[in-house]
Amino acid sequence: xxxxxxxxxxxxxxxxxxxxxxxxxxxxxxxxxxxxxxxxxxxxxxxxxxxxxxxxxxxxxxxxxxxxxxxxxxxxxxxxxxxxxxxxxxxxxxxxxxxxxxxxxxxxxxxxxxxxxxxxxxxxxxxxxxxxxxxxxxxxxxxxxxxxxxxxxxxxxxxxxxxxxxxxxxxxxxxxxxxxxxxxxxxxxxxxxxxxxxxxxxxxxxxxxxxxxxxxxxxxxxxxxxxxxxxxxxxxxxxxxxxxxxxxxxxxxxxxxxxxxxxxxxxxxxx
Amino acid sequence: xxxxxxxxxxxxxxxxxxxxxxxxxxxxxxxxxxxxxxxxxxxxxxxxxxxxxxxxxxxxxxxxxxxxxxxxxxxxxxxxxxxxxxxxxxxxxxxxxxxxxxxxxxxxxxxxxxxxxxxxxxxxxxxxxxxxxxxxxxxxxxxxxxxxxxxxxxxxxxxxxxxxxxxxxxxxxxxxxxxxxxxxxxxxxxxxxxxxxxxxxxxxxxxxxxxxxxxxxxxxxxxxxxxxxxxxxxxxxxxxxxxxxxxxxxxxxxxxxxxxxxxxxxxxxxx
Numbered sequence: 001x002x003x004x005x006x007x008x009x010x011x012x013x014x015x016x017x018x019x020x021x022x023x024x025x026x027x028x029x030x031x032x033x034x035x036x037x038x039x040x041x042x043x044x045x046x047x048x049x050x051x052x053x054x055x056x057x058x059x060x061x062x063x064x065x066x067x068x069x070x071x072x073x074x075x076x077x078x079x080x081x082x083x084x085x086x087x088x089x090x091x092x093x094x095x096x097x098x099x100x101x102x103x104x105x106x107x108x109x110x111x112x113x114x115x116x117x118x119x120x121x122x123x124x125x126x127x128x129x130x131x132x133x134x135x136x137x138x139x140x141x142x143x144x145x146x147x148x149x150x151x152x153x154x155x156x157x158x159x160x161x162x163x164x165x166x167x168x169x170x171x172x173x174x175x176x177x178x179x180x181x182x183x184x185x186x187x188x189x190x191x192x193x194x195x196x197x198x199x200x201x202x203x204x205x206x207x208x209x210x211x212x213x214x215x216x217x218x219x220x221x222x223x224x225x226x227x228x229x230x231x232x233x234x235x236x237x238x239x240x241x242x243x244x245x246x247x248x249x250x251x252x253x254x255x256x257x258x259x260x261x262x263x264x265x266x267x268x269x270x271x
Numbered sequence: 272x273x274x275x276x277x278x279x280x281x282x283x284x285x286x287x288x289x290x291x292x293x294x295x296x297x298x299x300x301x302x303x304x305x306x307x308x309x310x311x312x313x314x315x316x317x318x319x320x321x322x323x324x325x326x327x328x329x330x331x332x333x334x335x336x337x338x339x340x341x342x343x344x345x346x347x348x349x350x351x352x353x354x355x356x357x358x359x360x361x362x363x364x365x366x367x368x369x370x371x372x373x374x375x376x377x378x379x380x381x382x383x384x385x386x387x388x389x390x391x392x393x394x395x396x397x398x399x400x401x402x403x404x405x406x407x408x409x410x411x412x413x414x415x416x417x418x419x420x421x422x423x424x425x426x427x428x429x430x431x432x433x434x435x436x437x438x439x440x441x442x443x444x445x446x447x448x449x450x451x452x453x454x455x456x457x458x459x460x461x462x463x464x465x466x467x468x469x470x471x472x473x474x475x476x477x478x479x480x481x482x483x484x485x486x487x488x489x490x491x492x493x494x495x496x497x498x499x500x501x502x503x504x505x506x507x508x509x510x511x512x513x514x515x516x517x518x519x520x521x522x523x524x525x526x527x528x529x530x531x532x533x534x535x536x537x538x539x540x541x542x
Binding site for chain 1: 284290293299310336364367368372374430433434523525530538541
């Protein structure tokens with residue numbers, strides 16, 4: 001079963017698509033044919049979008065589904081003329097919030113991913129630069145880190161740090177445990193001073209071997225025996241150092257980031 | 272005016288918070304006191320969350336606002352016993368989609384940011400590694416790039432590439448125009464072969480000088496005169512090469528990414 005879906009917004013359509021996806025994953029039997037139409041900020045662009053929506057519906061033989069987040073009334077109402085099934089992400093909720101706070105909405109377009117809060121945006125960019133310059137143990141100092149991820153090579157430290165920097169403005173450094181650390185069963189001195197902001201990432205040895213093998217096929221580095229040894233040694237090291245570790249084998253970077261921030265009690269606003 | 276808001280989900284609560292933010296930005300006069308409670312996946316955790324919500328409402332003297340996305344009925348209905356104003360992001364929309372497709376929802380918890388589609392997740396991680404290893408002109412080859420961002424130093428190329436990699440699985444390389452490129456008024460040979468996948472990023476010279484000055488205060492690199500010269504030369508070079516450029520001065524990385532992907536006709540699903 002095929003069905004056309006459109007994500008339409010006066011901004012980037014990123015929030016709209018995110019919400020749409022989380023709803024569509026509840027219907028895995030449907031083949032969703034998805035299209036994003038960003039920056040629809042006047043009735044003319046809305047009319048163009050409606051033409052695409054109607055064409056898709058005619059081709060499919062069933063009306064398309066449209067996820068909509070547009071503030072301007074004149075632009076939004078253009079979509080109500082189409083045959084599509086329209087899910088308006090703003091209208092009902094904004095009405096409810098207006099009643100709750102006793103104010104009317106501001107009416108600014110596309111603020112969700114715009115530059116509304118310049119300081120917060122700059123914090124995110126600075127945190128991203130921080131993550132890049134404190135990646136993979138290259139940092140001489142961890143004084144300014146908000147948190148430090150520690151784990152074996154290929155456990156997802158780098159993408160998780162980048163994600164936390166880009167979306168939460170968190171200065172996240174990461175340090176890969178070396179063979180020397182594992183032998184000595186302790187963290188390097190410059191990290192031991194910061195144990196309260198360190199979180200460990202762990203992984204199943206089988207999965208680790210699989211990931212490493214795609215990078216260096218047949219190497220000792222990727223062998224199951226080596227991975228088993230490293231995982232055992234890393235678990236024991238983190239336990240001795242009193243550091244909480246999260247399993248990453250079945251988790252996405254979003255899930256890991258969410259757990260790490262909750263563990264450290266960091267209630268940063270996300271972006 | 273202060274008001275407590277909770278983002279509550281059986282998964283990471285990332286989607287929930289994203290939607291909540293885009294609605295709350297419509298009420299800039301309210302001081303929102305925001306809290307995220309992820310992984311609420313049983314009635315016991317829901318009851319704990321309700322206690323926090325009620326305490327916040329009593330402290331504020333007005334009921335809290337709760338953005339909710341929880342699939343399990345027994346868990347979700349716990350929230351309906353609270354005094355909070357609850358905006359359920361799933362319920363109404365899922366009902367509408369069920370009617371549209373003639374199927375009932377699958378009922379899986381927290382799929383939005385889980386590892387449901389392993390291949391797509393691995394593509395995103397591979398793209399992130401690609402962006403890191405093809406950052407800032409360090410790449411010897413651009414054969415495997417999906418797209419290449421070209422621009423002056425400090426125009427937002429790196430964070431935009433990382434964002435597109437993490438969220439769209441796009442292999443995005445970037446190349447900073449050098450003084451030699453600007454003097455010669457042409458792109459390096461290895462880039463000229465890939466002009467169809469190059470997009471330029473431009474910026475106002477005043478803003479460029481401001482950004483550079485926070486990195487190297489008082490330097491020639493950050494001087495207004497130097498920035499003016501570089502921006503003029505870069506604009507002229509990109510025009511000669513027939514490359515479309517986007518202004519980044521008043522745009523967030525999400526907006527730039529959205530425009531770049533639309534320009535290249537890349538309808539990648541976002542994540």
